[in-house]
Amino acid sequence: xxxxxxxxFAHDCDECPIRHRxxxxxxxxxxxxxxxxMKYYRSFQAGQTVIWSGxxxxxxxxxxxxxATLSQTMEDGRRQMVGLLLPSDFLxxxxxxxxxYDVTATTDLVMCCFRKKPFEEMMLxxxxxxxxxxxxxxxxxxxxREWMLLLGRKTAREKIASLLSIIAxxxxxxxxxxxxxxxxxxxxxTREEMADYLxxxxxxxxxxxxxxxxxxxxxxxxxxxxxxxxxxxLLEVAGxxxxxxxxx
Amino acid sequence: xxxxxxxxFAHDCDECPIRHRxxxxxxxxxxxxxxxxMKYYRSFQAGQTVIWSGxxxxxxxxxxxxxATLSQTMEDGRRQMVGLLLPSDFLxxxxxxxxxYDVTATTDLVMCCFRKKPFEEMMLxxxxxxxxxxxxxxxxxxxxREWMLLLGRKTAREKIASLLSIIAxxxxxxxxxxxxxxxxxxxxxTREEMADYLxxxxxxxxxxxxxxxxxxxxxxxxxxxxxxxxxxxLLEVAGxxxxxxxxx
DNA sequence: CGAGACCTTGATGGTTCTCAAGGTACGTGG
DNA sequence: CCACGTACCTTGAGAACCATCAAGGTCTCG
Numbered sequence: 210x211x212x213x214x215x216x217x218f219a220h221d222c223d224e225c226p227i228r229h230r231x232x233x234x235x236x237x238x239x240x241x242x243x244x245x246x247m248k249y250y251r252s253f254q255a256g257q258t259v260i261w262s263g264x265x266x267x268x269x270x271x272x273x274x275x276x277a278t279l280s281q282t283m284e285d286g287r288r289q290m291v292g293l294l295l296p297s298d299f300l301x302x303x304x305x306x307x308x309x310y311d312v313t314a315t316t317d318l319v320m321c322c323f324r325k326k327p328f329e330e331m332m333l334x335x336x337x338x339x340x341x342x343x344x345x346x347x348x349x350x351x352x353x354r355e356w357m358l359l360l361g362r363k364t365a366r367e368k369i370a371s372l373l374s375i376i377a378x379x380x381x382x383x384x385x386x387x388x389x390x391x392x393x394x395x396x397x398x399t400r401e402e403m404a405d406y407l408x409x410x411x412x413x414x415x416x417x418x419x420x421x422x423x424x425x426x427x428x429x430x431x432x433x434x435x436x437x438x439x440x441x442x443l444l445e446v447a448g449x450x451x452x453x454x455x456x457x
Numbered sequence: 458x459x460x461x462x463x464x465x466f467a468h469d470c471d472e473c474p475i476r477h478r479x480x481x482x483x484x485x486x487x488x489x490x491x492x493x494x495m496k497y498y499r500s501f502q503a504g505q506t507v508i509w510s511g512x513x514x515x516x517x518x519x520x521x522x523x524x525a526t527l528s529q530t531m532e533d534g535r536r537q538m539v540g541l542l543l544p545s546d547f548l549x550x551x552x553x554x555x556x557x558y559d560v561t562a563t564t565d566l567v568m569c570c571f572r573k574k575p576f577e578e579m580m581l582x583x584x585x586x587x588x589x590x591x592x593x594x595x596x597x598x599x600x601x602r603e604w605m606l607l608l609g610r611k612t613a614r615e616k617i618a619s620l621l622s623i624i625a626x627x628x629x630x631x632x633x634x635x636x637x638x639x640x641x642x643x644x645x646x647t648r649e650e651m652a653d654y655l656x657x658x659x660x661x662x663x664x665x666x667x668x669x670x671x672x673x674x675x676x677x678x679x680x681x682x683x684x685x686x687x688x689x690x691l692l693e694v695a696g697x698x699x700x701x702x703x704x705x
Numbered sequence: 706c707g708a709g710a711c712c713t714t715g716a717t718g719g720t721t722c723t724c725a726a727g728g729t730a731c732g733t734g735g
Numbered sequence: 736c737c738a739c740g741t742a743c744c745t746t747g748a749g750a751a752c753c754a755t756c757a758a759g760g761t762c763t764c765g
Binding site for chain 2: 279281283284285287288289291292302304309310336339340342343344346347349350351353354355356357358360361362407408448450
């Protein structure tokens with residue numbers, strides 16, 4: 210994929226890759242037509258800031274392609290990522306005018322945006338949007354709470370293993386299968402971003418990646434490509450019960 | 458308050474103390490009548506378990522009085538609180554059959570319950586409930602993310618100060634005023650519960666409480682009653698910008 | 706070739722955990 | 736009324752884990 214091309218994207222909702230999962234997934238016919246009139250696309254390059262915490266935000270959006278992060282920063286510079294936005298995830302809060310977090314494109318990013326006012330207006334009359342948004346928000350709340358357990362109680366090694374298993378699981382879910390055995394993928398995050406997500410320093414992340422490699426849990430090809438030798442072993446290292454983990 | 462009396466509670470929604478904030482707050486007339494027919498009250502004593510993670514859960518509920526906690530436990534016993542349910546907060550997830558967390562009554566607790574099936578049925582046809590639930594869920598998501606910053610990046614001292622400031626703020630909000638200057642309140646949590654909430658051990662909580670006392674930030678009368686000498690100083694110790702913190 | 710971004714590794718120190726002992730408050734039964 | 740048990744809290748000593756500071760390595764791109 211040499212040239213990131215905004216315009217190769219679904220200007221037609223019917224062909225949109227996130228049509229069945231995003232906030233618009235329950236809409237059909239006239240509702241969809243109305244959204245289609247309202248929408249516009251925005252692209253960001255890897256590393257670009259989408260919006261700063263506190264900035265006025267006059268749109269809401271769905272991630273169509275790529276990954277964005279939500280993070281909070283303390284006055285002295287300590288930073289904590291508080292969310293990861295993957296394709297189909299929703300950005301923004303109806304009824305709020307200012308961004309609550311820094312939003313950054315981690316990879317090249319395409320978003321499907323709606324101006325906030327018309328979107329809110331439409332929500333009042335079309336329950337399908339609100340219903341779907343409620344589901345998605347409840348899912349995010351569950352993820353956030355799972356992350357609280359990780360941040361509060363897991364060791365550095367367990368944190369790294371948890372992050373890898375989550376990325377592996379997501380990759381597997383794109384192929385509609387349950388992860389198991391040998392899996393490989395590219396890390397979409399730098400060591401520093403991993404650290405910001407896990408509540409660690411980048412040095413600790415690096416050391417634990419090395420340790421997992423030396424213990425034969427993972428292999429590294431280059432800095433970004435990870436091979437998980439046995440997914441069940443990884444889950445054990447992550448300290449997760451390996452019962453749950455529903456598909457998709 | 459000698460005898461905790463379940464039946465002193467709002468069997469009539471009009472007199473319910475959480476009427477204006479709970480999931481039912483947008484409902485009037487027939488909608489409210491229907492909820493009123495559907496509801497039933499349950500009481501729990503301090504320390505009792507409301508439900509265990511994984512258990513079948515055939516109701517959803519609003520906290521009417523008292524405090525409950527949501528927590529997750531790892532196989533080896535490490536525990537992390539992931540939520541605090543205060544009066545008007547909602548428990549349960551429409552569309553899910555099993556509890557995702559352990560729910561425990563921290564104080565004596567009264568809940569207003571609805572059987573899940575009828576409640577879900579009603580949600581499909583009365584957007585007011587879903588709209589309010591979406592707002593409440595978005596608020597909880599914000600709280601969870603604020604907590605992630607605390608768990609991932611704050612020191613033990615900052616964590617304690619943050620917890621105290623949150624409790625102080627909540628107490629002040631009951632009196633409809635912005636907290637400032639000298640404030641006092643009773644801690645509703647044991648040292649161990651504080652530790653589970655903050656991702657610390659109870660010994661560290663105890664030591665940091667002592668340290669804050671020796672530094673003149675707080676005073677302790679008995680083990681549970683806390684006096685904050687200067688709220689703004691506490692916020693500084695907590696590492697929070699003292700701009701935000703909206704009323705309510 | 707050099708600059709810059711990203712990553713690894715080492716040495717050292719600090720914060721927090723673990724293990725252990727003792728203290729305080731409260732209720733119960735002798 | 737007092738002894739005892741229990742739940743909760745405090746404090747100390749030592750160890751473990753992770754952060755910090757520092758140096759050097761790899762890769763890419765101009």
